[in-house]
Amino acid sequence: MTLRVYNTLTGSKEEFETIEEGKVKIYSCGPTVYDYFHIGNARAFVVPDIIKRYLEYKGYQVTHVLNFTDVDDKMIKRADEEGINIQQLADRFITAFFEDAQALNLKKADFYPQATEHISEMIELIKDLLTKDYAYQSEGDVYFRIEKFDDYGKLSKQKVEDLEAGARVDVSNKKENPLDFTLWKRASEEPRWDSPWGAGRPGWHLECSVMSRKYLGDRFDIHTGGVDLVFPHHENEIAQSEACCGQQVVNYWLHNGYINIDGEKMSKSLGNFFTTREILSKYPAKVVRLFLIAKHYRSPINFSDQELENTATGLARLENAIEKINYLVEQEAVAGQLDGTELKELATEKKEKFMAAMDDDFNTALAIGALYELAKEVNRFVNSEDFELTQSVKEVLVEIEQLFKELGEDVLGIELTAEAGKDEQLVDSLVELLLDVREEAREKQEYQLADQIRDRLSELGVEVKDTPQGSQWKLS
């Protein structure tokens, strides 16, 4: 199966081909580190994480860059309010970013460049653009001359004339064209850096052009970000990079949809947002993650507690099936005739469905459906009348356990298997002991005692389930 991805640049799904065989280079627009990131931002980090995981699963060697914007108006304003400098502000929220990212089970990127560490490279790029006449100076500022760049608007599918018509009135007459955007902005106060055009700050769009080139090269495969970045951010990034390099820089532009609240975009400016850490304090991280990938990445997701609750219930169903497998796999096989071939074929079928779904523009919603179907087949099989844990069946269950691990945990990043810690060994033994006693009571039909044991274990957070294969338990 070949992977197909929807490319914003062409407006269609295309077969995915790498620039360099077996390698994929990805650049993701990261956060402006002036605050904790909200659940909508989280989606923009989880989406490339899934893409990266799936590509790695398919055998590609992935290089991933995620940047931190640490200088812009929001940073300066916030730092002023806090009475600290932007460096301190950035440090604080970059630390917070990594805490939340780890909770969300985001794999580490290979590089986390910061804008302020690349000022000199940005200045070099501006010089180059000036030399090539794609930029001009105006009263200490430097602007990009969009009219000079013929392809301007190709990403957002907008005509320059239409954009001009819709452009907000620009009071300053510094620009030749209201759509020209800032490459260098004169600044009399800190933060500011020296440049051939006087002290100032870089324009926002510049950092991504500079840092993607520095860490990924003149051309790379995938660029991700939220749809709101299509225009102007990515449009301008293309203009800068391509004006400078004279060739197409990014092959595939992938944009994720928003998280909405009551049908409206979640955003800091509207004030209708929840920070990721707020959400993580209320729901297990894997539930949050599953919620974020339960819908196709380009569609909007409406955020609600109800949906998070539903997701949690659904996840428990998947986990129950896997716990059952984990339990069975640890039991001794019995002699018998039951053959696992049929179950194995079903598992293979579901895996193929999963892969086909992911190959179709990372259709996680459909892929998750395949996982649920597999769980159902397993439940059906192990709960059937003639079920017996023969060696053949056990082998297939081990394979299915592995499959859930690969697809659910490695690709989707959702922890599905209960992992026993070292200090839980004693707990294990003690609970097993009590369950042995309870089993004896049950055999003697002393149900009152049996129930008492179960109830009191329940009070202690140990849930007991009686199944035809024996009593199972887990910590609730």
Add this chain to the structure above:
RNA sequence: GGUGGCAUAGCCAAGUGGUAAGGCCGAGGACUGCAAAUCCUCUAUCCCCAGUUCAAAUCUGGGUGCCACCUCCA
């Protein structure tokens, strides 16, 4: 005004030509000493109108409604 997108059961959500995956909730049943878990069954003429086709949720045209971008925003 320009541009892009969306409209599928009570809710969430897949599905680009051959009479609708999956999840949540609900009803009934099976299993069970009781629970829990699980399984089975039931619940959709796919926003409206017209057209193309042997055949349309899926293509075309026209409506209606909603969202987003054009200003910082994932």
